[in-house]
Amino acid sequence: MSAPSPSHPQAQPDSLAPEWLVEPDDANALAAHVWPERASRDTDGVLTLGGIPATELRERFGTPLWVLDEDEVRGRGRRTLDAFRAAAARHGVQARVYYAGKAFLSTEVVRWVREEGLAIDVCTGGELAVALAGGADPARLGFHGNNKSVAELEASVAAGIGSIVIDSPIEIERLAAIVERRGATQAVLLRVNSGVHAETHDFLATAHEDQKFGFTLTDAVAAAARVREVPGLELIGLHCHIGSQIFGTAGFQESAARIVELHAELLAGGDLPVLNLGGGFGIAYTSVDDPTPIEDLAAGIADAVARECEVRGIRMPDLAFEPGRAIVGPAGVTLYEVGTTKPVEAGDGATRLYVSVDGGMSDNPRPALYGAQFSARVASRISDAAPALARVVGKHCESGDIVVDAEYLPGDITPGDLLAVPATGAYCFSLASNYNYVPRPPVVALRGGEARVIVRGETIDDLLSRDVGVTPREGKA
Template identity: 80%
Template sequence: MSASTPLAPDWLVPPADANALAADVWPPSADRDDHGALRVGGISVLELRDTFGTPLYILDEDEVRARAGRVLGAFRTAAERHGTQARIYYAGKALLSTEVARWVTEEGLALDVCTGGELAVALAAGVDPARLGFHGNNKSVAELELAVEVGIGSIVLDSSIEIERLSAIAERRGIRQPVLLRVNSGVHAETHDFLATAHEDQKFGFTLEDAVAAVARIRELPGLQFFGLHCHIGSQIFGTAGFRESASRLLELHGVLAEGGDIPVLNLGGGFGIAYTSVDDPTPIEELADGIVDVVAAECAVRGIPLPNLAFEPGRAIVGRAGVTLYEVGTVKPVEIGEGAERVYVSVDGGMSDNARPALYGAQFSARVASRTSDAQPALVRVVGRHCESGDIVVDADYLPGDVAPGDLLAVPATGAYCFSLASNYNYVPRPPVVALRGGVARVIVRGESIEDLLARDAGLHRVPVLSERQRDEATEGAG
């Protein structure tokens, strides 16, 4: 099989070594043992396969903790240079379990949840409710009641209805609930349309124009305490330009609102990008922190307003690189596409049920044969799943050794964020377990599902047959 093919995307360059692990894509602990098998956290994937099976989500706990600490340190240092403070909320939607909630809070982070289910996980993990922020465009009354009851730190308001709804709940309980108002700055991050969330034509938040009246109403209500503005411009963003422009627009609004009272917090969201392939070049978190905080400080100085405390909500930037998904190859199918062009389809035992991002967003991932190394010439492959969908693609394009074969283990890096959390049972495929690695020990932190688990939810298996009148008559006659 030849590495040279017109089917390869322009950005994808044939590798000198199809066994090499791109340094910025894989967890820092990833390497190969003396026999060529991939190791993560010092543990061979062969051992992980034998113990836990495939597909398997692998999560390097040390990397999650290290990234949490690095992000927190970067923003705290940047904020302290300007005489203010920064708080980091881990965006639980990226990947959440009780263990992950404990890791990030033990490293000094607060935690962002956006549903009653995520709130329940955080509380079950023992997270102090005061360190929780609650997002969502359609929080139910029951969810808001629970959040207020447990003493949640802040709630991000998303609509006029929610303003009135939450105030009534808080007033009835005799408290003032700290809240932020989500605002669309109008800055459209350079990302996929479905990932950019600050332009006006979408379901989240208030426009800059409508925010003034919304804050005035919050300040009138006895059950609410206005803490500040919140904005999130998108996901998987490289560079600081979008954040800088969004911050500038928010501070214009902030200055207007400051005339009516204190605004202690400005939350600029998250969305910091990571490397999924060898050509991705994410901005170092220290550079992001310095650039964003510097522009906030400069804009406040120009407007003559106090510099607020700052908050940020990274998820992917903390957990994304820590994750690797392990599969087993089932079939390999070379397909000729036009004269002299061949693509090799490598089918694995998972797919869009454990990684929906390629199907949802056209997201790019990379892959490596994990159970061995090979001297075979690289071949262009498309890694696909087992589901009955032509869009069931795990890795759209990468180069693997040309002798990739059934039974090989295949590893896809940078799957810590939005893979487990978006997983489904499409085609009645059980969701894989999540295994955390630390200190040479692997342990399950989220149990995988079995077919029996899926069947246990099917109420039809336990239904008492309902007989028609004719069937009852025939049964009665037979009995007589």
């Protein structure tokens, strides 16, 4: 146990802490719904992930370090697929679940999710290449994106991709030329904006009209007619995605009503066997987040579609969903080493403790991009120091380089401590950069009490290798 440090006074929560953040009785405690299922503390107080002490992971792989619990990813994938299949089966239809390649993609993760029965959605030629290299069945891939290049569309059609989600009139013509030239047939969906605004950050809400994705409900009618004029394009359904990090089913239910109305109108021109209602289901980043259980989401959305179809006297189509971060996000934890700590007078006699770590916005830009909130815990020991309001910041030359904006940590946190940030499995690795020429960390997967690198970390030599003005070192190509 460590004694409280007089150099780290406890902050005044009433003046600096956000309203949602509650000072804990124990700044060591792990909020179970925020951390991977198998996260715990051992008898020495060290955080263990997948049965492996975090201190051992630091010793073997260094920091910063992205850690991914393979069993957690697989388990969440199975549970999600089972939930949507069961919800659809109650109405006599089938359901497909797409893993979000943009959340986290590597050949190993592709293998995990395909072995658990999930399809995969990709949105660039690079993601398509990784999915195929990971052994994904092209027929179980969907291709998204508002600006798919001709080369990306060519590669998708050549690979035999299961579906392409058309996003604009120009894309219809690009695909029309490709399928005619190749003598191919390609299944497509139309992405439609339902006009329903998800209760989330503006940059994460994707179904309102004034944004870059998809067709309006009105424009979709003409787009569907044009697709049906092209002999090599097969319109199999509509797609709608109302946003990301969404809790509850109200937005999905309202969106379903509008999309089913359009679906019913388009049936006059031919069958539409699939309705993809997107997803973007929320996860817990902090102790106050309360995600809706996936079974409740599945049942609520499927029931809403069934009701809307029944009202219109039409057959319910098969369903498809894209859970987004919900499968991989909670399985990830990022480990950092504390470099410096500094109490800062913030006015009104209140003090905020700044904790600087050896990573930052290069390995997790979400707080800078969206104001995203995260949690943190000291991972290398237990402390009996009083909680102090802290802000965890990175090493980059930006005042907005914040890893965790507000968290209560032990007041004696000190250089050399290991800090763990949960719920970083999605949109951290995939959004990472080399800002300030910082190499990206490795990704380590845990399973069966063993840890292995699935994506190697970068080195300074890797960064220099791309600069044509650098003379290769002796012995290096």
